[in-house]
Every structure is written in C-alpha cells, then in structure tokens.
Amino acid sequence: MEQIDAPSDLRGRRLELSGLTKWFGSVKAVDDLSFAVEPGRVTGFLGPNGAGKTTTLRMLLGLLTPTSGTATIGGQSYASLRDPLRVVGAGLDGSSFHPGRTARNHLRWMCASGGLDQGRIDEVLTLAGLTGAADRRVGGYSLGMRQRLTLGGAMLGDPDVLLLDEPANGLDPEGIAWLRGYLRHLTAEGRTVLVSSHVLSEVQQTVDDVVILARGRLVHTGPLESLSGEPGVTVRSPDLARARDALTAAGWRVEEGAAAGPDPELVVRGAATGQVGDILHAANVPLHLLAPTHQDLETTFLRMVSDAERAVEVGR
Numbered sequence: 001m002e003q004i005d006a007p008s009d010l011r012g013r014r015l016e017l018s019g020l021t022k023w024f025g026s027v028k029a030v031d032d033l034s035f036a037v038e039p040g041r042v043t044g045f046l047g048p049n050g051a052g053k054t055t056t057l058r059m060l061l062g063l064l065t066p067t068s069g070t071a072t073i074g075g076q077s078y079a080s081l082r083d084p085l086r087v088v089g090a091g092l093d094g095s096s097f098h099p100g101r102t103a104r105n106h107l108r109w110m111c112a113s114g115g116l117d118q119g120r121i122d123e124v125l126t127l128a129g130l131t132g133a134a135d136r137r138v139g140g141y142s143l144g145m146r147q148r149l150t151l152g153g154a155m156l157g158d159p160d161v162l163l164l165d166e167p168a169n170g171l172d173p174e175g176i177a178w179l180r181g182y183l184r185h186l187t188a189e190g191r192t193v194l195v196s197s198h199v200l201s202e203v204q205q206t207v208d209d210v211v212i213l214a215r216g217r218l219v220h221t222g223p224l225e226s227l228s229g230e231p232g233v234t235v236r237s238p239d240l241a242r243a244r245d246a247l248t249a250a251g252w253r254v255e256e257g258a259a260a261g262p263d264p265e266l267v268v269r270g271a272a273t274g275q276v277g278d279i280l281h282a283a284n285v286p287l288h289l290l291a292p293t294h295q296d297l298e299t300t301f302l303r304m305v306s307d308a309e310r311a312v313e314v315g316r
C-alpha cells in the first residue's frame with residue numbers, strides 16, 4: 001500500500017487509540033484504552049505514577065508493541081509513517097544527555113542519528129530559549145534548561161505531532177509560563193500536542209483538553225472545563241450541622257467543603273445562592289458566608305483517580 005504523509009503545512013494529525021492494552025508479564029500496564037487527541041490543541045495526559053502514561057506514549061511511538069489494540073497518528077501506525085521524525089517529535093526522558101556535550105552538539109548528534117538536516121538547529125535553539133547557552137556543556141544545565149533542550153530536540157524534525165512525557169516536571173513558575181507559551185505557539189500552527197503529567201496543577205494553565213488515566217484505564221476525557229464540576233454554593237456557619245439538616249431536608253445534595261478549622265464549610269451542589277439563603281434564613285441558621293463556587297479542578301481530578309483506583313481494587 002502506498003504511504004502518503006500530508007505536507008507539514010497542512011498539519012492536523014489526530015491521534016487515535018483504540019482498545020490499546022499492554023501486559024508486562026502479569027502486570028496490565030495499559031487496559032483497553034480508547035481515546036482521541038485533536039490537532040490544534042494541547043492535551044494533558046494525566047494520571048498518578050504508574051498509571052500507564054509512559055507505556056502508552058511508547059506504544060504510540062512504536063517503541064513497545066501493544067498486546068492488543070491500536071494507536072495511530074493521522075490514521076497511520078508509527079511503523080508505517082514514511083518519515084516519522086518529521087511527523088512526530090518526542091520528549092520522553094529529560095535526563096538522557098551526555099553531560100560533556102554542549103546543547104548544540106547534542107542537537108547535531110540527534111540530527112545525525114535520526115537522519116535529519118542540521119539546518120534547523122539554530123531555529124530550535126531560539127525556540128527553546130537556549131541560544132545564549134547553546135555552547136555550554138549540558139552537564140552544567142539546570143533541570144529547566146534540560147527540559148527546554150528536550151523540547152527543542154523534539155522539534156528538530158519540525159513535526160506535526162509532539163508527545164512530551166512530564167515536560168513540566170521540576171519547572172519553576174517562570175519555566176511553566178514559558179512552556180505554556182511554547183506549546184500555545186505550536187498548537188496555533190495546527191500541531192497536535194500531548195503532554196503527560198502526574199500533577200494537574202502543573203499543566204492546568206497549559207492544556208485545553210484532558211485525558212485522565214488510573215491503573216491503565218481511561219477515567220475521563222474532555223475539555224479542561226469538564227473538570228470544573230457542577231457549580232454550587234459554599235456555606236460557612238457556626239452551626240453547620242443545622243445548616244446541613246435544613247438543606248438536606250429541602251432535598252439538596254450537600255458535600256463537605258474544603259476549609260477546616262473554627263468555621264468549616266459545606267457545598268450545596270446545583271443550587272443558587274438565593275435558594276440556599278432562603279432555606280437557611282427560614283431555619284434561623286446564622287450565616288458567615290454564602291458564595292457561588294466551582295469545584296477546584298485538582299480536587300475533581302484527584303477524586304476521579306481515587307474513585308477509579310478503588311473500583312479496580314473492588315473488582316479484583
């Protein structure tokens with residue numbers, strides 16, 4: 001069959017995983033995973049350590065063979081791409097540098113081993129913000145500079161798709177802001193970007209979509225906003241027990257709020273402030289706070305993961 005790669009100015013390659021499964025001996029690292037990653041968006045690939053993120057990325061990159069299922073890039077498996085380094089850039093391990101090499105020489109070495117033209121090295125160094133440090137040995141680089149070099153290396157083939165494993169790991173807030181700008185720039189050009197992280201808050205400002213994994217299984221996929229949960233009303237009162245009773249008697253779903261201490265709070269899901277205020281007023285409950293609220297994204301993420309992990313435990 002003839003292999004046709006779209007010209008890179010068309011970009012727009014979708015990633016599709018279908019029933020992807022990987023066993024390592026008796027360990028099921030990836031379990032019947034199906035989801036898609038859209039071009040022109042940054043997708044966060046999230047899950048706790050050991051959830052199966054790296055294994056999935058390695059299968060997408062043809063570095064591991066799935067036990068069953070498929071992973072395709074623009075409809076093709078990695079192995080069938082005619083010019084894979086120009087289609088997919090990968091940053092899988094930020095620490096695998098020869099410490100005695102300069103960044104420029106590292107990129108030259110990458111070009112030579114991947115059969116890529118060296119003409120993009122200066123452009124990539126600029127893109128990664130490493131022009132001034134290009135001729136320094138990588139052994140003296142900070143973690144953030146190594147992450148930049150990993151990202152730069154992934155861009156050498158001017159790929160349509162970027163797969164990055166924990167690119168925000170160890171970055172300071174300035175580094176995370178830089179990463180956000182870098183990835184935004186790349187998706188604005190129509191590229192497909194998938195970034196893994198075990199901490200949502202590290203990439204929360206960076207991603208458009210999320211794919212959440214736990215114990216190798218898909219837990220949730222959707223736009224980032226889909227994690228903001230159901231809106232609600234936060235209530236603080238010195239008599240929270242009575243507030244809870246009045247609200248549940250009126251049929252509202254009441255959850256514990258985040259704050260602990262002398263004035264703890266509860267959250268009434270799906271209610272408007274007026275409705276909650278009227279009920280508490282009628283029940284003579286003293287109020288210290290009544291405010292509309294959205295669930296914190298990280299809280300939703302952690303809850304989804306722990307529910308999924310518990311379901312796996314129960315199913316065993």
Ligand SMILES: Nc1ncnc2c1ncn2[C@@H]1O[C@H](COP(=O)(O)OP(=O)(O)OP(=O)(O)O)[C@@H](O)[C@H]1O
Nearest residue numbers: 024027029047048049050051052053054055056198
């Ligand atoms: N080569 C291997 N041989 C045996 N087990 C493996 C191998 N690679 C991964 N695993 C196991 O597969 C599961 C998923 O690991 P994986 O590295 O894909 O998770 P992860 O989500 O990337 O986590 P981390 O953030 O810690 O890298 C883990 O239980 C891990 O121990």
